[in-house]
Amino acid sequence: MKPPVTVLCPTCQTAKQVKYVGMLAYCSPECLIADRVIISSTGCWEWSGFRDHQGYGSLYWSGVYRAHRFSYKVIYGIDPGSLLVRHKCDNPPCVNPDHLELGTAQQNSDDCVSRNRQARGERHTVSVLDEKAVLAIRASSLSPKQLSKLHGVNVNTIHQVISRKTWKHI
Helix, strand or coil: CCCCCCECCCCCEEEEECCCCCCCCCHHHHHHHCCCEECCCCCCEEEEECCCCCCCCEECCEEEHHHHHHHHHHCCCCCCCCCEEEECCCCCEECHHEEEEECCCHHHHHHHHHHCCCCHHHHCCCCCCHHHHHHHHHCCCHHHHHHHHHHHHHHHHHHHHHCCCCEEEE
């Protein structure tokens, strides 16, 4: 077995022993966070490391973490456990602890609705219709069956659009 190698923390230049050359050796979680953020004009600390498909930062520090949960845990010394770490700034890569707060899934959903971030209408991933089509359906004198064939959707979808059970925001 090879002996440990001494390297410098990329953030604060403190010496640290690592198992092999090339391994990044942050001396503390705070140094890792400081090295991986870019401070934006809005005050967000945007994670510059790996981001998942939703834009959330991800990292490994004795286990895999979402970067905003890691930041909250490191700065406040509180493990969020089953609670969510919510963004007050609505910016998924932000790890600024001042922009983060603990909450439940219900509180997170309520935030989504109150801030108009929920997927609806054309923003919904499975939407076939668009706003223009919805307005045309509601204004049309054609039967729901004819409209369903014209727009390539189920007749029940047409009934829901006409009765405003869906696309309520239009």
